[in-house]
Amino acid sequence: MPLKASPADQALLLDLQQLDTSLQQLAHRGRQLPENQALAELDKQVAALRVRLTTEEGAAEDARRELARIESDVAIVEARVARDRDRLQNSSSQKDIQALEQELQALATRQSALEDVQLDVMDRVESSGAVVASTQGELDALAAKRSELDAARDVSLRDVESERTHAVANRETIAGRVPTELLALYERQRERYGVGASHLRARVSSASGVELTGNDLATVRSAAPDDVLLCPDSQAILVRTDESGI
Structure with missing residues (x-):
């Protein structure tokens, strides 16, 4: 059964990803x-x-x-x-x-x-x-x-x-505010692919920089708001918001 999570909970992943990106940048800054x-x-x-x-x-x-x-x-x-x-x-x-x-x-x-x-x-x-x-x-x-x-x-x-x-x-x-299963998926995808969550903005995945078209866009449009989707290019959790353009 596909993982479900409210849009608000999924949106938390964008904040989490931003912080993880900041932590990576800080680690790099410390080394350089x-x-x-x-x-x-x-x-x-x-x-x-x-x-x-x-x-x-x-x-x-x-x-x-x-x-x-x-x-x-x-x-x-x-x-x-x-x-x-x-x-x-x-x-x-x-x-x-x-x-x-x-x-x-x-x-x-x-x-x-x-x-x-x-x-x-x-x-x-x-x-x-x-x-x-x-x-x-x-x-x-x-x-x-x-x-x-x-x-x-x-x-x-x-x-x-x-x-x-x-x-x-x-x-x-x-x-601590993200549901356990959703957080586990985020951590798993981040560990495997480097990015755990991707913001779909104007049909472009922030993680891959690629615009969704064709079947991928149709899949996103047909998904329920609480369906947890993965970006077809980056494999990060694809978070939809009012800016997604779908």
């Missing part, structure tokens, strides 16, 4: 918040900067290690110079003095070369450190921006959730 898109782009920038920072920190560490090695070499040369000068002051052998003076001259040349390299490496340490600090500064700025976006997203989400809560409450109220 501009803050989420901005955060995703920000995370890409952060990831790229972290890769860059790792490379820069490696270069800075290499420069520091090289400087430490050169400083060690300089210290060794300085120690040998101090030792040779001490020996030179306490030596009475002309041969030893001549040898020590030659070694001191060679050590002076070595020390000068090392100190030149040391200055170059110190410049590298300073410049690489500045590069690391600059990139870290960019990361810190992005972290601050992310905090702001997180806060803005939370506000937007609260707004969406507030609207959703209101819509759910209204839906529960309206669903």
Whole structure:
């Protein structure tokens, strides 16, 4: 036996469908918040900067290690110079003095070369450190921006959730007024086809956007006001009102 429901009860389904559509839109809005898109782009920038920072920190560490090695070499040369000068002051052998003076001259040349390299490496340490600090500064700025976006997203989400809560409450109220069997059919059709109720306005089904003609229109015209009909195209419950044009 075909399902029967009063036109007033069937009209409630249009309000229910409107709320369900609003809930779908709110869910989509929650997923597609501009803050989420901005955060995703920000995370890409952060990831790229972290890769860059790792490379820069490696270069800075290499420069520091090289400087430490050169400083060690300089210290060794300085120690040998101090030792040779001490020996030179306490030596009475002309041969030893001549040898020590030659070694001191060679050590002076070595020390000068090392100190030149040391200055170059110190410049590298300073410049690489500045590069690391600059990139870290960019990361810190992005972290601050992310905090702001997180806060803005939370506000937007609260707004969406507030609207959703209101819509759910209204839906529960309206669903409570719909007869059980009619509501079950609505829910079943909505789950299967995405839309549970369609308003027939000027012979056009709102769910499908298609105008009813021929046999479909004749079936609608011949149906009793309390007959529950399905839209031939969308399979949603076809709700007739004074605007249906039949």
